[in-house]
Amino acid sequence: MRASERAYATLRREILDWELPPGTVLGEIEQSERLGVSRTPLRSALAALTAEGLVGAQSGRGLVVTPVSVDDARELFEVRDALEQKAARLAARSADRELFEGLAAEFADAARLIEDEDPARHAYYDLVARFDDALDASAANGFLVASLKGVRTHLTRIRRLAIDNPDRLRDAAAEHRLIAEAIAAGDEELAAAATRVHLHRSLANILAAAETITDHARQHGYDRPLQEREQK
Template structure:
């Protein structure tokens, strides 16, 4: 395994463990112990931790690194930034959209579970990721996309732990459909407003459900 590939493997594994709460906020990430667990040398681990720190998923000081803590203040600040970035992305997506892609996505959101079958809690979040990707592509703004990608790991970590509320999943799906419809209609103002409403409702749910 080359040094670069080892670093990538370590980064992807640690990032997913942080997002999935396998590594909880405040967990110490010692270089030696982490390297032994992941199965690479210390140098790739050091590089992976540097990348994770740049994403805000790890707090590092010298040779000491921990999984970044979550507090109400941090989560509120994250959502404030999301609202600024994502409402603008929605406006641009409504302006530059590929109508066929958003029409197909709307149909995906409309397809609920079969009668009598339980709701799959993973599906709404898979579709949320699909919506993020569609908006990024439609907005066609390099700098805006880079800014959004910088916080997506933190968003995914919060989203994973807060998704157990079935009622919220159903409301979030409805909110996502409003966003998609607004983009499909080319309505920049409503696309931004619907995105802001969705994010504020999501923040309220997060603050009620996360062990902060």
Template sequence: MGAAGRGDGSVSQSTHAYERVKAEIVAGGLGPGTHLNEVRLAERIGVSRTPLRAALQRLDREGLVRTVSGRGAFVSELSLSDVRHLFQLREALETHAARLCARSARRGEFGGLEREFTEQHAVLARDTGGSRLDGYYALAEELDRRIDEVVANPYLTGAMAPVRDQLRRLRRIARRSPERVLRSALEHAAVCRAIADGDEDAAAAASARHIDNSLRHILDASV
């Protein structure tokens, strides 16, 4: 195999390692503070150490991994101060994105999402065992994708991407509270309704209200 082929393979392995480790961190399989032993991790996910090291460096830049000189890489931890700072940035980005969507010619698309969130609320209200949460979170991911498409601003969506990754790590807290998930579904519906109506102020306010309520829930649950 030529040098180009080896290079392509290395990039592919690095991407595979990045996506695999990132998914495990976001899902909580690799918890905060976990030491990421390169030898064992490379063997487990089926890559060599060089592309794994590149993947860990990329995750370090994104804030999901913390590299300590002489000790190696660890899954980053989120203090309550980190969470507050994260939500401050989230509010600045998401409220502006909501305004942009409300003034877009595609704002009517959010009417369908409003109905889906309202339906999800009804489904979750009947779900006493939490078996339908994945459907709700999939719909929330769809809302994020639609916002990114409608905003069509790579700088804004690029800034939101690492924030969303950190937020996904916090979902386990919301999952423990069915009441919070129910309220969150209605809050998402309100954001979508305001966007569909073309009301920028209402869209930004609904987004800010959802973010503030989410932060309060996390802080209360962490006391």
């Protein structure tokens, strides 16, 4: 792996996991030394993260991790709802039944992953990522999948904060299980309806947890991580 790719992968993971919370200044000298790369590959990594919307320029501060707003979350879920319902319908038409039956079984046993000692719940989120990958592959629509990947990147930062709510994660695992079972059964209507319920509950949880998210970020030195978008 090239130095720029390694720097990109590390910074991206740290941003999505909130190890680098919104507002973190990404100074070239500091980050180059921390990541053990020269400034040229670091600049390449930062350019890629900027293209994804995870990093942006802020007057007087240089490049920083971009903020997350409540309004952004609502808008992202509006797009995600339409895309994922369609993806679930397409997957139910032609998906590998055994693959989704297996995923459903894993979600049924997800409690042990949620109760894992890893505070970031990487094993659980890896399972969700495998489900997303299987859904995307089964939908077999490149334009739809590309749009979904962009939306999910930004939602991951918000969703990761659900680690503080294991009850919600257990409910989400049950919702994923129902979606996987519907796809395995080839039931387009149930797959779409289960997806809609899951996304509705996920957004409701995010909005209800806005204050918790703010408290979490303040512990990391950033005062306004999840806020109403400022009116221009």
